[in-house]
Amino acid sequence: MTMRPFTSTISIDEAHAIIEAGVSPIDRIESVPLADARGRVLARDVVARFDVPPFDRASMDGYAVVAADTAGATREQGRRLELIGRLYTGDVPTVTVTPGSCVEIATGAPIPLGADAVIMVEETAQRGADVELFTSVRLGQNIGPRGADIAVGDTVLRAGQVLNASRIGALAALGCADAEVWVRPSVAILSTGNEIAELGRPLAPGQIYDINRYTLAAVVAEHGGAATAISTARDTVEALHQAIDSCLGHDLIVFSGGSSVGERDLILDVIRERGEVRFHGIAVKPGKPTLFGMLGGRPVFGMPGYPTSCLSNAYILLVPALRRMARLPSSAPRRLTMPLAARVASVAGRHQFYSVRVEDGYAVPAFKASGDITSISRADGYIEIAMDVTVVEAGTAVVVTLF
Amino acid sequence: MTMRPFTSTISIDEAHAIIEAGVSPIDRIESVPLADARGRVLARDVVARFDVPPFDRASMDGYAVVAADTAGATREQGRRLELIGRLYTGDVPTVTVTPGSCVEIATGAPIPLGADAVIMVEETAQRGADVELFTSVRLGQNIGPRGADIAVGDTVLRAGQVLNASRIGALAALGCADAEVWVRPSVAILSTGNEIAELGRPLAPGQIYDINRYTLAAVVAEHGGAATAISTARDTVEALHQAIDSCLGHDLIVFSGGSSVGERDLILDVIRERGEVRFHGIAVKPGKPTLFGMLGGRPVFGMPGYPTSCLSNAYILLVPALRRMARLPSSAPRRLTMPLAARVASVAGRHQFYSVRVEDGYAVPAFKASGDITSISRADGYIEIAMDVTVVEAGTAVVVTLF
Numbered sequence: 001m002t003m004r005p006f007t008s009t010i011s012i013d014e015a016h017a018i019i020e021a022g023v024s025p026i027d028r029i030e031s032v033p034l035a036d037a038r039g040r041v042l043a044r045d046v047v048a049r050f051d052v053p054p055f056d057r058a059s060m061d062g063y064a065v066v067a068a069d070t071a072g073a074t075r076e077q078g079r080r081l082e083l084i085g086r087l088y089t090g091d092v093p094t095v096t097v098t099p100g101s102c103v104e105i106a107t108g109a110p111i112p113l114g115a116d117a118v119i120m121v122e123e124t125a126q127r128g129a130d131v132e133l134f135t136s137v138r139l140g141q142n143i144g145p146r147g148a149d150i151a152v153g154d155t156v157l158r159a160g161q162v163l164n165a166s167r168i169g170a171l172a173a174l175g176c177a178d179a180e181v182w183v184r185p186s187v188a189i190l191s192t193g194n195e196i197a198e199l200g201r202p203l204a205p206g207q208i209y210d211i212n213r214y215t216l217a218a219v220v221a222e223h224g225g226a227a228t229a230i231s232t233a234r235d236t237v238e239a240l241h242q243a244i245d246s247c248l249g250h251d252l253i254v255f256s257g258g259s260s261v262g263e264r265d266l267i268l269d270v271i272r273e274r275g276e277v278r279f280h281g282i283a284v285k286p287g288k289p290t291l292f293g294m295l296g297g298r299p300v301f302g303m304p305g306y307p308t309s310c311l312s313n314a315y316i317l318l319v320p321a322l323r324r325m326a327r328l329p330s331s332a333p334r335r336l337t338m339p340l341a342a343r344v345a346s347v348a349g350r351h352q353f354y355s356v357r358v359e360d361g362y363a364v365p366a367f368k369a370s371g372d373i374t375s376i377s378r379a380d381g382y383i384e385i386a387m388d389v390t391v392v393e394a395g396t397a398v399v400v401t402l403f
Numbered sequence: 404m405t406m407r408p409f410t411s412t413i414s415i416d417e418a419h420a421i422i423e424a425g426v427s428p429i430d431r432i433e434s435v436p437l438a439d440a441r442g443r444v445l446a447r448d449v450v451a452r453f454d455v456p457p458f459d460r461a462s463m464d465g466y467a468v469v470a471a472d473t474a475g476a477t478r479e480q481g482r483r484l485e486l487i488g489r490l491y492t493g494d495v496p497t498v499t500v501t502p503g504s505c506v507e508i509a510t511g512a513p514i515p516l517g518a519d520a521v522i523m524v525e526e527t528a529q530r531g532a533d534v535e536l537f538t539s540v541r542l543g544q545n546i547g548p549r550g551a552d553i554a555v556g557d558t559v560l561r562a563g564q565v566l567n568a569s570r571i572g573a574l575a576a577l578g579c580a581d582a583e584v585w586v587r588p589s590v591a592i593l594s595t596g597n598e599i600a601e602l603g604r605p606l607a608p609g610q611i612y613d614i615n616r617y618t619l620a621a622v623v624a625e626h627g628g629a630a631t632a633i634s635t636a637r638d639t640v641e642a643l644h645q646a647i648d649s650c651l652g653h654d655l656i657v658f659s660g661g662s663s664v665g666e667r668d669l670i671l672d673v674i675r676e677r678g679e680v681r682f683h684g685i686a687v688k689p690g691k692p693t694l695f696g697m698l699g700g701r702p703v704f705g706m707p708g709y710p711t712s713c714l715s716n717a718y719i720l721l722v723p724a725l726r727r728m729a730r731l732p733s734s735a736p737r738r739l740t741m742p743l744a745a746r747v748a749s750v751a752g753r754h755q756f757y758s759v760r761v762e763d764g765y766a767v768p769a770f771k772a773s774g775d776i777t778s779i780s781r782a783d784g785y786i787e788i789a790m791d792v793t794v795v796e797a798g799t800a801v802v803v804t805l806f
Contacts, residue, residue, distance in 0.1 A: 034602065034617050035617065038621045038624055054610075054611065055608070055609065088638070089596055089598045089609075089660075089708070090596060090597030090598030090599075090610065090638075091597070092609045107708070108598060108611070108708060108709070110608070150776075156780070164621065164806045165621035165625065165714060165806065166618065166714060166779035166780040166782070166806065168617045168621050169614045169617060169776045169779070170776050170780040172614040172616075172618070173612055174612070175600075175602055175603065175604075175606070177602040177603035193493060194492060194494070195493030195511055195512075196493070199437065199579065200578065200579075200580035201578075203453075203578070205458070206458065206492075206494055206496075206512070206513050208455070208511070208576075209575055209577070209578045211572045211575040213575075214437050214568075214575045215571060215572040215575070216568075217438060218568035222441065222568065229438070305492070305511060306462075306511070307572055311568060311572060314568075336739070368552070372552040373569060373572045374552055374553055374573060376572070377559070377573040379569070403567045403569065
C-alpha cells in the first residue's frame with residue numbers, strides 16, 4: 001500500500017458548491033395513485049376543471065328559506081313557514097321554495113331553487129306541517145356558494161409542492177385519482193471493505209457489522225430517495241469494478257469505506273479510472289475523507305467508513321444534494337433555535353457536526369467520538385459549528401436540525 | 404327524517420379524556436427487517452451481547468507504535484522506526500510491535516499486539532524500510548478501544564424509541580438483522596353518504612368527490628397507523644351494517660359523514676345499536692358533530708363529512724389517539740412558537756382549529772371556511788385557539804403545529 005496523505009482539504013462551502021454543480025433535479029415524471037402520493041413532490045400545476053363545491057349547498061343543517069321571510073323573527077315572536085320538502089345530502093332538488101315555504105336541508109345538500117338562505121335547525125321548532133323560526137337570516141347566510149372553495153380555472157396546487165394530507169385532499173376534491181409527481185431519485189448504496197460483515201452472521205476476527213448500508217438507506221428514504229443496497233464489495237479492483245457496474249443504473253451512487261488514505265485507496269483509483277473525482281477531503285469533523293465525483297454522468301459520494309462520520313456527512317452533504325435531486329424544499333422546518341446547555345469546544349480549521357439532545361428547550365451536547373454510533377443514536381439532532389469557531393459557550397443560541 | 408339538534412357539546416379537554424380512556428397502546432409485537440424499520444417503535448430494550456468495536460482499532464491512518472518510542476520526536480528532529488508489517492482494515496494482526504518497530508495501519512484495523520498508540524500518517528515520512536516520525540504520541544492515542552462505543556451489557560436502545568437512521572445504525576452495529584417493533588395499529592377508514600362519488604368518475608348532480616378517505620389515510624400513515632380504505636357506504640341501515648362488519652378486524656375505525664344532525668343520523672343509530680357512543684358533539688370549530696364510541700371493543704371515530712372539519716378534527720383528536728395506540732411520542736418536535744402576523748377573531752365557546760402559513764418567521768392566518776379544503780392545503784400548519792379566547796392580536800406568540 002502507498003498511503004497518500006490528504007494534501008489539501010476544501011471547506012464545507014466549497015464542497016456544497018461542487019456538489020450542487022454536479023447534481024441535477026430529477027426530470028422524470030410518474031403518475032401515482034392518490035393513496036400512495038403522500039410525501040411525493042407534485043410535478044405539474046393542478047388547475048380546477050370545475051367548481052368546488054359544484055353547486056350552492058347548505059353549510060348547516062336546517063331549513064332552506066327565502067331570507068326576507070325571516071325578517072324580525074325572535075325566540076319570543078317566531079315566524080311560521082310551511083314545510084314543503086326534504087333534501088338529504090346527495091339528493092337532487094326537485095321542489096322550489098316560494099315565499100311562505102321552506103325545505104328541510106342537510107349540511108352539504110344542494111340549495112333548492114327559490115331559497116336564498118338556510119336557517120340552522122337549532123333556531124327552529126317543528127309545529128305540525130309548519131316550521132317555526134326564532135331568528136332572522138340574511139341573504140346567502142349558511143349557504144356555501146358554488147365555487148367558494150375552488151373556482152374553475154383556479155390553480156389549486158403548484159408544481160414543487162410536497163403532497164401532505166390536505167393537498168392530497170385538494171386533488172381528491174378535483175376528482176384526481178392519480179397525482180403527477182417527480183420520480184424519486186434512485187440511490188445505489190454500497191459498503192466496501194474487507195472488514196464488513198453481513199448482519200445476522202457471527203463476526204470473524206477483525207470484522208465489524210455493516211452499519212452504513214442501513215443508516216444511509218434510512219437517510220435516503222427520509223429525504224425523498226429510493227434506496228437500493230448493492231452487495232458489500234471487498235477491497236479488490238475487480239470486486240469494486242463489478243460493484244460499480246451494479247450501481248450504474250441509478251441516479252446517484254453512495255458508497256462508504258475505502259476512501260480514507262490508509263485503505264489502499266482502491267475505490268479512489270477505480271473512480272478516477274472510470275469517471276472523475278471532483279473533491280477528496282473536506283475540512284469537516286467528523287468525516288474528513290469524504291469524496292465526490294461523477295461516474296457515467298451520475299454523481300457519486302464516497303463516505304468515510306466510520307459509521308458516525310458516514311452518517312454525519314450524509315446529513316450535511318448528501319441530504320441537501322438528494323433533496324435537490326428529488327425537488328424537495330430544503331429541510332428548514334426541521335430546524336429549531338434554542339440555547340446550548342453546555343460549552344462545546346471545536347477544532348479550528350474544520351467545520352464540525354455536533355450531535356445534541358433536546359431537553360427542556362435546551363440543546364444538550366451528545367457527542368462522543370467519531371466512530372461511535374451511540375453518540376448519534378442518543379441524540380435528537382445536530383448543530384453545525386463553523387470552521388473558524390473554536391468554542392461555543394453555554395447559553396449561545398444554536399440552530400438544531402432534527403433528525 | 405327527524406333532525407336531532409345537539410342538546411349538548413363537550414369541551415375539547417373532556418373529549419381528549421374520553422378518547423384517552425377508550426384507546427389502548429397496541430400490545431402486539433412483530434419483527435421487521437432492519438431495512439424496513441425506519442419510523443417504527445422499538446418494542447424491547449436492546450442490550451449489547453458483545454463489545455463494539457469488538458477489538459482495539461486504529462482511529463486514524465498511520466503507524467501502530469510503542470508510544471514511548473515517540474517521545475521527543477519533532478519535525479526538526481524525527482525518530483525512525485523499522486516498518487515490520489501492514490494491517491489493512493479487516494485484517495487479523497499476526498505481527499507483534501516491539502520497541503523500535505512499527506506497523507502501518509489503516510483506520511478501523513485491529514491494533515497489533517505490543518502497540519499502544521497510533522501516529523497519524525500526516526506526521527510521518529517513509530525512509531526506505533524505516534518510517535520517520537515527526538511528533539510524539541501518548542499512550543492510547545488514536546486508538547479506539549474495544550467497547551468504547553458500546554460495552555457488552557449496555558442498554559443501547561430502549562423500548563419506545565422511534566427508529567431513525569442512527570438508531571437503525573446502532574442495531575446494525577450489534578448485528579441485529581431485524582428489529583422487534585410494536586405492530587402499527589390498523590385503521591379502517593370509511594366514507595359514508597349518498598353524495599360521495601369515487602375519484603376518476605364523472606360527478607352526478609348533487610355529488611362531490613370523496614376527499615376524507617384520502618386525507619384521513621394520509622394522516623393515519625403519517626402518525627404510525629396502517630390505513631385500510633373500506634368501500635364508501637350509502638346511507639342505508641343495511642349498507643352501514645355491512646360496512647361496519649368490514650371494519651371489525653381493525654384496531655381503530657374512523658368514518659366520516661353521517662354524524663351531523665341533518666343526515667338522518669343512521670350511523671349514530673347503527674353505532675348505538677351495535678356498540679356505544681361515548682360522546683357526540685364537541686365545542687370545536689370547525690367540526691362540532693364529531694363522535695367517539697366503541698364498536699366490538701374497538702374505538703371508533705365519527706368525523707364530520709365536511710373535508711376541512713374532518714381533517715382538522717383528525718389533527719386535533721385522531722392524531723393523539725393514534726400516536727398513543729402506536730406508542731409514538733407526542734408530536735412536540737413539530738411545534739414551533741412564533742408571532743401571529745395578523746389579528747384572528749374566534750368564536751366564544753368553541754375551541755378553534757385555525758390554519759396558518761409560516762412566512763418569514765410569522766404565522767400568517769390561512770383559514771377560509773370550514774368546507775374549504777384549500778384553506779388547509781395552502782397552509783403549513785395550524786394554531787389552536789382556546790374556547791374562552793375571542794381574539795388573538797397580531798404579534799401574539801402562538802404555537803404552530805406543522806402538518
